[in-house]
Amino acid sequence: MISSPERGGTVSTPTLRQILRDQLAPADPRILCGHDRLDVPVRWVHSSEIYEIGPLLTGGELLLTTGLGLRGLDGGTRKHYVHDLAERGVAAVAFEVGRTFDEVPDEMVRAGSAARLPIIELRSVVPFIDVCRAVNTSIAAREVDELRMRALLDDALHDDLAAGAGVAPMLGHLADLLDAPVVLVTAAGALVSAHGVDDDSAAWRVVDRAVAEVPVRSRGRSLARLVVGERAGAPTVPYAEALLRAAAGPVSVGLTRAGVRGSALAARLVEDLVDGRPLRRADLETRLAGAGVTVGGPSVLVPLAAEAPDPRMADAAVAAAAFDSMARSIVDATVYALVSVPVGGPGDVDPVERVASGLARSTGLGRTTIVVGDPVGIDRSRPGADASRTLTDSLRRCARQLGLAASAVSPAGAGRRVHTAREMLVDEAIGTLEPSVRAELSALAAPLAAHDERASTELVRTLAVHLAHGCSATRSAEVLHIGRQSLYQRLERIRVVLGFDPTEPSVYASMMVALRSLAAGA
Template identity: 50%
Template sequence: MVLTLRDVLDRHLVSADPQVLSGYDGLDNEVRWVHSSEIFEIGPLLSGGELLLTTGLGLAGVDAGTRRHYIRELAQRNVAGVAIEMGRTFDEMPDEMVREASAVHFPLIALRTVVPFIDLCRSANTDLVSGEVDLLRRRSDLGAALHAEMAAGNGAPSILKRLAAAVDCPLVLLGSGNALMAAEGVDDDHSAWQAVDAQVAAVPVGMRGELVATLVAGPGSQLDPAALVSMLEVGAGPLGVTLSLSRELGGLPHRAASSLVSDLLDARIDRRSDLVMRLGAAGFRPSKTARLVPVAVDVPIPRMASQLSASAAKRISAQSMHAQVHATSYALIAPSRPDGDAVTEIVDAYASGSGEATVVVGDPCRLDAHELSSGLVRVRHALSLAVADRRSGNHSEAVTSVRALAADLAVETLPDAVRSELAAAAIGPVIAWDTEHGSELTHTLETHLRHGCSATRSAAALNLGRQSLYQRLDRIRGLIGFDFTAPQTYPGLLMALCAYRAQGRRSADLSRSAD
């Protein structure tokens, strides 16, 4: 571990009563060795980083210019500092040496108590060597742990997790073009990029002379930068081998999962036996009675979607499989409990770490090719609606479900003219008021209906005071002329609101097409 000049003075030279006469800004210089010598022309024999101890005997009888040269040469050799014992050659430090050291910002230290240099050197250098031995031991332990991960057949995420625990800071693995490949110690892709922006160290990850990735360490480690780089270099080798092997094998499990989901979306799998076999090839082996919940994810950095899905599955102790088809990420999740509301459980698991992602959770499906195909197609369609609503500022939830979007999906099957008629007939006056006044009564009405007409939950969702909510609801009631909370009007109003949002999505699509 690195010792600074300040550390050496405080820990090992304190008995010599040191007084820093110049170069205070150099007290954080790294000290690589503590050396004593009386040779005047010692500079060329030093490699940099040494703290030099001397009685000044080699400076006795020389002129002021020669003493200045002595200081200047040590500074040019990047020596950490020089400590001169007072009372043998000099009763006090020569003024020209102090001025020269100050001019070149070089630490010049007077030792005002006589202490055998051998004791000072032994103490400081033992500390330096023990730090280096400790780092070597930690490197050795880490190397053994990472090779055990490789021998167990574990991939880059497991290696990255081990390495992050060893250095105690966030780690991000960047591929070609700075694409985000994996991360550990961060909550989402936004946090990963924050760690990259605030990086403390980075090392290349290569294999057979080819750069395959870059390993970046974010802030937080207690290791000094040099030791941190040293530890990262231990991990770079196993990561390079693992990444290269995955690439040479075509990333078989990941490719198998993506191919499977693609075929299911296109309804190209008929037999249950084929489905089970291909799930196994993707490393996913749910029980015969398991219910699989399809999930579709839209995220700015596609590679982070698998980490998001894996984290959500882990929170509920569920098996999962992740796949990428074109620009959309998918997951199949097999909840550990057959009973209970799996959809709500999975929605909550994703919501705790969704970040900038939009996630739609589908309905549970049996281990049946046709049912799973339909479920994936439905969740893909629902995701496109959720993404469009979020982009248009319709205040949609970041994580929702096919169940919650059932009315939207039904409205999407209607012709444009029917949707327009439905919206105008039920909520036309509310839409007109919003258009004229720039208000959000339409959104308020839908939020209130979707929260079971509970004033408490609606006000919280809209970030309004209850009195403000009541004023809006009174305005809406006056515009449409009937009680919108009545059971017989409730379903029709919700469909009309969905139809109105569908019109907005359609207009946005036409506008993008025109651009």
């Protein structure tokens, strides 16, 4: 654990409002324009009477002046002075009146208003040097503290990388330094890890009310987000974005580093396919054979993608299925695999179902979510077919659907960890519908949801299971763990609540999509 040098008293970048209140209050300040910009951070306080001061400023400064350098200049030149400061990104101009000007010239106020540059009139004298010393000392102290914290964080994160500890302890170091909860979610929307929260629900609340977040990138792609939540007792979390950015690189390395892998040849082949590198059929077959994946005879490749809070957990879960012929790798915190499945034998089972069943039976599935894609044949009789492109598209589709699968949007499939890409297509399709159409679909099943909420029943799940099992009373009752008579009673109640029979062929498809749309939050 690393401790924050800030605990017991934080130093944060002062805002213009704070400086007006704390250091410039004796000057009796009056805000002439830019009232909506009082909460901008001030990165330095500078005093100058030079007319051409703009090129010497870098942005974020509060400029203190008596206007001496503007004496004798015409109105147009004074307006140019204001525009130049605004273009430089100056935080504000504080203008002491009574020495050079009795009041701030009107044309300067109008120019400041147009440029949204706060101009403050100081009606009493305060020593500029005292204001500069007080504020700049505070800013410098903050920068020193930030550098110290970044050094502490860098040391801790690189120690974690050297030890192969994964991303969980990295988030712990961040949370300790910031004294605030930190959450890591994938770009697909899956929760990877969290520190400083009690459960997954609390982690998602942090994401919803983020104080700051930064992307975690690898090879030019955004693969995750680092999110920091509110500090206990105070929403402001000093240095949050700076420390998140400092941690993003090591976290990216921790995410993409492989855990338990197959052969190096197999891992590299999967990585090349995920990256979309084109492969000739002969090269693909050669590399599959070199990776120990069967391609001869009647067989197909079944792609899959898996995610877990730690990618090594997902990799171990896929490995535990113990398929005879498989290539796999961890790419950007997601496990990708190709499973070779023989086909064409008597009583053959669907290859997708065979792989999905094998994964569902594997030990140590835990919090791993898996999507199994459609089979791809490496068929020499079709020389025009681009097998590598098809595999790339299927692997990426599985990864894209992991977020939907992890949220278990299907009421009939709630609690499952292994899903197929073809069953997730309807959920992807729902996401592309117009909001009004999704709302109409959800409205079909909304009365059942309202009844469940009011009477603590399970009508929505009952109907979803019944439709998903072809309206077979025997199979539906088994899945729901109730007797057939109880099922019939629930179905009758469903008809009464809806006012129509949702199992009729004419509305069957609409009701299935409506239930998925309702579960997806449409």
